[in-house]
Amino acid sequence: MPSFTYPEKNELERFVAARYRTGWVWQVIFLSALIIAIFSLSALLLNIVDGAFGYVAYEFKKDPLTISEKPLDQLNQQELIALLQANLSRGAYNKLNNEKPMESRSQGELYNLVIERIIQVKTLQTYPLFRSLFEKAAIEAEVSERYPGARLEFRSWLSPTFLTTPQSSKAEFAGVRTAVLGSLWLVGIAIAFALPVGVGAAVYLQEYANKKSFISRVIQTNINNLAGVPSIVYGMLGLAIFVRAWEPFTSGAMFGITDTNGRTILSAGLTMGILVLPLVIINAQEAIKAVPDSLRQAAYGVGATRWQTVWHHVLPNALPGILTGSILAMSRAIGETAPLIVVGASTFITIDPQSPFTKFTALPIQIYQWTSRAQSEFQAIAAAAILVLLGLLLTLNATAILLRNRFQRRW
Amino acid sequence: MQPANNTQYAIETRNLSIFYGEFEAVTNVNLQIEKQKITAIIGPSGCGKSTLLRAFNRMNDFVPTSHVRGEILLQGTNLYGKEIDPVEVRRRIGMVFQKPNPFPKSIYENIAWGARINGYKGNMDELVEQSLRAAALWDEVKDKLKQSAYALSGGQQQRLCIARTIAIQPEIILMDEPASALDPIATLKIEELMQELKRNYTIIIVTHNMQQAARVSDYTAMMMLHGDTRSGTVIEYDRTDVIFTRPKDKRTEDYVTGRFG
Amino acid sequence: MTTKISSLAAPNWAAQLRKKARWGESAIEASLFAVGILTILITLAITIVLGDQALLFFAEPEVNLQEFFLTTSWQPQIGDFGIWALVSATLTTSAIAILVALPLGLSAAIYLSEYAKPRARAVLKPILETLAGIPTVVYGYFALLFVSPIVRNLVGVEKVGVYNMLSAGLVMGIMILPLIASISEDALSAVPNSLREGAYAMGATKFEVSSQVLVPAALSGIGASVIVGISRAVGETMIVAIASGAGPKFSFNPLDAAETMTGHIARISGGDLPYGTVDYTSLFAIALMLFLVTLILNLISQWIVTKFREQYE
Numbered sequence: 001m002p003s004f005t006y007p008e009k010n011e012l013e014r015f016v017a018a019r020y021r022t023g024w025v026w027q028v029i030f031l032s033a034l035i036i037a038i039f040s041l042s043a044l045l046l047n048i049v050d051g052a053f054g055y056v057a058y059e060f061k062k063d064p065l066t067i068s069e070k071p072l073d074q075l076n077q078q079e080l081i082a083l084l085q086a087n088l089s090r091g092a093y094n095k096l097n098n099e100k101p102m103e104s105r106s107q108g109e110l111y112n113l114v115i116e117r118i119i120q121v122k123t124l125q126t127y128p129l130f131r132s133l134f135e136k137a138a139i140e141a142e143v144s145e146r147y148p149g150a151r152l153e154f155r156s157w158l159s160p161t162f163l164t165t166p167q168s169s170k171a172e173f174a175g176v177r178t179a180v181l182g183s184l185w186l187v188g189i190a191i192a193f194a195l196p197v198g199v200g201a202a203v204y205l206q207e208y209a210n211k212k213s214f215i216s217r218v219i220q221t222n223i224n225n226l227a228g229v230p231s232i233v234y235g236m237l238g239l240a241i242f243v244r245a246w247e248p249f250t251s252g253a254m255f256g257i258t259d260t261n262g263r264t265i266l267s268a269g270l271t272m273g274i275l276v277l278p279l280v281i282i283n284a285q286e287a288i289k290a291v292p293d294s295l296r297q298a299a300y301g302v303g304a305t306r307w308q309t310v311w312h313h314v315l316p317n318a319l320p321g322i323l324t325g326s327i328l329a330m331s332r333a334i335g336e337t338a339p340l341i342v343v344g345a346s347t348f349i350t351i352d353p354q355s356p357f358t359k360f361t362a363l364p365i366q367i368y369q370w371t372s373r374a375q376s377e378f379q380a381i382a383a384a385a386i387l388v389l390l391g392l393l394l395t396l397n398a399t400a401i402l403l404r405n406r407f408q409r410r411w
Numbered sequence: 412m413q414p415a416n417n418t419q420y421a422i423e424t425r426n427l428s429i430f431y432g433e434f435e436a437v438t439n440v441n442l443q444i445e446k447q448k449i450t451a452i453i454g455p456s457g458c459g460k461s462t463l464l465r466a467f468n469r470m471n472d473f474v475p476t477s478h479v480r481g482e483i484l485l486q487g488t489n490l491y492g493k494e495i496d497p498v499e500v501r502r503r504i505g506m507v508f509q510k511p512n513p514f515p516k517s518i519y520e521n522i523a524w525g526a527r528i529n530g531y532k533g534n535m536d537e538l539v540e541q542s543l544r545a546a547a548l549w550d551e552v553k554d555k556l557k558q559s560a561y562a563l564s565g566g567q568q569q570r571l572c573i574a575r576t577i578a579i580q581p582e583i584i585l586m587d588e589p590a591s592a593l594d595p596i597a598t599l600k601i602e603e604l605m606q607e608l609k610r611n612y613t614i615i616i617v618t619h620n621m622q623q624a625a626r627v628s629d630y631t632a633m634m635m636l637h638g639d640t641r642s643g644t645v646i647e648y649d650r651t652d653v654i655f656t657r658p659k660d661k662r663t664e665d666y667v668t669g670r671f672g
Numbered sequence: 673m674t675t676k677i678s679s680l681a682a683p684n685w686a687a688q689l690r691k692k693a694r695w696g697e698s699a700i701e702a703s704l705f706a707v708g709i710l711t712i713l714i715t716l717a718i719t720i721v722l723g724d725q726a727l728l729f730f731a732e733p734e735v736n737l738q739e740f741f742l743t744t745s746w747q748p749q750i751g752d753f754g755i756w757a758l759v760s761a762t763l764t765t766s767a768i769a770i771l772v773a774l775p776l777g778l779s780a781a782i783y784l785s786e787y788a789k790p791r792a793r794a795v796l797k798p799i800l801e802t803l804a805g806i807p808t809v810v811y812g813y814f815a816l817l818f819v820s821p822i823v824r825n826l827v828g829v830e831k832v833g834v835y836n837m838l839s840a841g842l843v844m845g846i847m848i849l850p851l852i853a854s855i856s857e858d859a860l861s862a863v864p865n866s867l868r869e870g871a872y873a874m875g876a877t878k879f880e881v882s883s884q885v886l887v888p889a890a891l892s893g894i895g896a897s898v899i900v901g902i903s904r905a906v907g908e909t910m911i912v913a914i915a916s917g918a919g920p921k922f923s924f925n926p927l928d929a930a931e932t933m934t935g936h937i938a939r940i941s942g943g944d945l946p947y948g949t950v951d952y953t954s955l956f957a958i959a960l961m962l963f964l965v966t967l968i969l970n971l972i973s974q975w976i977v978t979k980f981r982e983q984y985e
Contacts, residue, residue: 004538004580006502007530015530016499023879027787033779033849034796040846041803044810047818200707208701209708219708221974222715228900228970229963230907232934233718235941236959240721244947274714281711307700335807338909338934342941364809364910371813371914379817386810393805468873475789502875512866515889524884525874572870579874 046130048390051383054132056155057143058172061120062087072114077103080110087118108161116173123172124150126376157384166350167361171370171377176385178349182265182360183334183392185353189269190276190333195326197273198280199315205281206288207310227278235342238271243343252357263344266356271339276329283325287318320407327400331393337364363389421446421583421613422467422504426481429459429466431474436462438642439481442632444583449605449614451624451651454634455666459643460617463634464585467615468504469497485582502529505576506585510592511568513560513575518552521560522575529579538578546574547604566597573604577612584608586616590623602627621667625655633663722963725956732950740957744922746936748951757920758958761930765841765912766905768926772845773901777852778887778894784853785860786882804850812914815843820915831927835917838926844911848904852897859893859980860886892980896973903969907962909934933958 007015064072067087068079075083081102085093096102096113105113115121124147127139132154143152165175201223209216247262248254250270291314299309315322345365353360363385370382420443429437437459444450452460462471469490471477482489490500513521522539531538539556543549548570552563560571569589576584586605590598605614605627618624624631631654633647647660658664729735734751743754780800784793820839824832832838863886871881887894917929918939931939937955945952 004526004531004533004541004578006580012499012530016496019498019528019877019880023877026879026883027783030779030783030787033776033853034783034799036776037780037803037846037849038799041799043818044806044814047814048810051817197707197710200704201711204704204708208704216708219711221971222712224974225967225970226711226714228903228966229718230909230934230966232907232909232937233722233959233963233966236937236956237714237718237721239941240725240956241717277711277714305694305697307697331805335809337807337809338913338938341913341938344941344944364807367809367813368910368914371809371816382813386813389807389810393807397805470869470873473869473872498875498877500875501873506869506873508866508869508873510866512864512870514867514870514885525876528874528876528880528884575874 048383048386050128050130051380052157052387053129054155054380055127055136055139055152056123056377057125057127057147057150057152058121058123059147059150061122062118064119067118072119073111075107075111077105077107077110080107080114083114083118084110092117108164112161112165112173116168116170121172123375123377126155126380157380158387162381162384163388166352167348167366168350169348171375171381174370174381176363176366176388178352179361179363179366179385180388180392181352182345182349183363185265185356185360186269186272186340186362187330187333189266189356190272191326191330193270193273194277194280194329198277198326198329199284199322201277201281202284202288203310203315206285207306207314223278223281227282230338231275231336232338232342234271234275235339237274238267238339238343242267242270250357252355255357257355257357260357260359263346263359264357265353265360268340268343268345268360268362269356271343272333272336275336275339276333279329279332280326283328284318284322287321287325288314290321291317320404323407324400324404327396327403331396334392334396335364335389337368340365341368363392419446420444421485422615423484424466424481425484427463427466427483428480429462429471430476430478430480432476435640435642437466438637438640438644440645442645442648444613444615445630446613447609447611448629449609449616449627450630450632451628452615452617452632452634453619453621453624453666454643455636456619457643458634458636460634461587462643464587464615464617467583467585468501468506470501470506472497502579503581504583504585505579505581506587507569507572507576507589509588511565511572513563513568513571516560517557518560518563518571519556521571522578525575525579531578542574542578543571545577545608546570547600547607548574564597566593566600569593569597569601570604573601573608577608581612583613583615586614588617588619591619598623621655625651631655633658633660633666635662635666718963722956722960725953726960728948729950729953729957732953734950735954746920748954753954754922755933755958755961757922758931758933758936760922760924761837761912761916761920761935762906762932764837764924764926764930765844765916765932766902768838768841769844769848769905769908770898770901772842773848773852774898776845777849777897777901778856780849780853781856781860781894782882782887785857786878786886800850800853803846804854806847808847808908808910809914811843811847812910815839815911815915819843827927833917833929835915835929836927837912837916837923837930840912840914840916841926843915844905844908847908847911848901851904852901855897855900856890856894859890859897862893862980863889892976896976896980899969899973899976903966903973906969907934907966909938913938933962 006012068075068083084096084102088096102110125143132139140152143150162175163180164177165173166178168174201219205216205219209219242250243262250262250264250267251257251260252264295313295317296309299313304312340362345361346359347361347365347369349359349361367382367385367389370378370385373379423443424440427437427440428435440463452463454460465471466479467483467490479491483491485503489495514524516524519539522542523535526535526538540549543552548567551567555562560568563571573584590601593601602623605616608614616628628651631649631651632645633654634643635646636643647654647658647663654663655667658667730737730740735753740753740755742756743752744756744760745752745754746757784796788796816834816839819842820834820836823836823839823842824834867885867889868881871885876885912932912935916935917931918935919929919931920936921928921930923930937958940951940955
């Protein structure tokens, strides 16, 4: 029988201690990766919050006090219209009136018009939140030195008005209304396409196809590959097929709509639908797989056909999983930007989308556009728009969790 | 953990109870395991045989809620003392598992790895060869040491696992149903190997197979579930021939004669 | 009820049990099959659309394959179409991203799978999932307005511009980290517990078990995660479009501003590009390259994962 010498007594103690030390050092290293991830996530979120609020130095072309005795935001609709009439040239006023009759505009819209056209606020400098909080004195000194006569005000770029006003060429008056509506349309069309098709494909693969057959293996591999195709490539597909080849359909020309080209909500929505399709299929497959076989056997056992089994037993039980998967797919669709750029999202749209055959913009497109602008006030509204986007994503995910919990209780 | 006083036993338990959270899986075990003998632990499924075996080298530590009451003494030192390092315990008390579990490395590396991490500085080739010889595997694998251990048959893999345990020079080898996944011929080889190994090592084996216990072991501990608490305990511990021919406990007699479980 | 039973008891069993045509069932099965086939049609459509336009591009008199694959200047205005000007930036940003994401992702995976207690996991995993769920345009904002200023302060404002490949690559690494971590963690958890026990029973410490037994055993899964990560980095658009710079430049210097393949497509197609021009078709040629590269990477990683699964089954 062999006998080998290993460290003993003191040497052993030192040896084991050294091994533990190495292990401890590496444990700290492993953990630090997660700490870096946490740090990055918080830096990202704080950076956005930092940008979306803070002091703004601005000046008026015309002091509000010179045109109205009451503070502007306390004026009612009629008083605001009178103000506009008195201070704008006849031509400018009529033009505005033709775009949308003054009487049909809300108090908020009129107020914005007064600020935009008469007071003419000009942003000189914006300051991020944390500097605004902790270095107020320094900011005040800087502003009074560099921009004499400028006013300094704490501003939340994310506000109810920001949500309800459309795009504007001036950051101070821009909002995300059209972009949010555009995003909702897109996601709606995408899921209306991807959900039935995706669930159908998943049912075929899980319940009908012979899993060992060549065709179902090809389909399965293909779906996994589609999930890894870069999103911008889907954009190219959408551009060539939906925007160009199917233009009569996607522009609405087939239905008598003549004023658009193929770069419509419908084209973009279908592109997004194709993009999230693999995600929907894979999630639906997982959900269907999780339905116990005993249930299928029970259904067959009382003489059900295959489709009856699927429709009455498998799908209802897989529903929570399918819904959760669809909501994940919607989250993906709502944040995707690159394919929208390629299929031709318009960047400057102020009218709410009315049908699938209108030009569109979307929330991530606005974020991209505003982020790319050099002026700090646009970066501020980009941050505010990101907060809106993250809010939407949070709502979607919370809904997914709620739905899942609720359905799980029922079955 | 140094050999303090040379007691006559390889390892002994004193009032040992093992818990998973609130649940008491094994109750009040007192065993004195003889040196250089094979001790079998038998009993019906779920009576805590593996739990008891895994307590000896503190493998139960990996179950987050597990803890013990009482003592396991290795030459007078309580293995569950506060200052005791489980890593060192496992080097002294090796283990062979139910299913062969060689590492996804070469045959050579399977043996060298344990030696290396435990600080062996001598000639590695020599250690590999001698360990394989001791496990009666050398002749079968000497030409393919660089090949993956997964290329070996189940029985060979199990002997490789025994060889890698021998390589780290433990005092005691624990075997958890080492032949249950093997065919009768491979089982026979393992049993022959055990007889060879007991000249140098103390072996504790858990087995389902009563014939195997009767064939290979010198001592046998019979475990059984307590009726009320569903907790396992050793109801009889004696020389194997005594357990199998004239057990004192009626339940042991029922079990070894096949009237139970 | 009673009628049913009496009809079952009818003497003509052969007629009762004979196969009946269920047209509804067949129609449903056929349409489900068609939907399954649709997914293949999508891949075909991508290939045909990209291939078709790319062929038009290569048929242009000022373009030739040799120039496309071998030269390093991409200036459509003067007829230069050397894809290396774009590939260099794609490679540089992707390499930085992997250099960040692989060590961090693998470390995170090892910690989550071997070290973290269930309660710590319950906190840490959602953080990674949140990182994975953030839209890339938001990462672009972060790269341009947070990371780039830091990089410029560290390296020197005169040496690095606002747009640089380093910031884009670093942030892309953070974006890919959760992907690598989750695939690697799956691979580590798939290593059978018996190997862990075997290694611990030899008197190994947790680090020795993790680094010398489990990581080698899970190596193919970890490899697959890296390949998926590379594929994601190569195809990522918004971070590089925002932070890496506009304008193709043949450079492997991370401090330079340069445009990647995806960034170029995004910028050029952002305007109202007239169909059928060289500018337009050239984008499809680039997209075809992207598609093929990511397709090959994805196929490789899937193949690895399948092999790996077989190994333990």
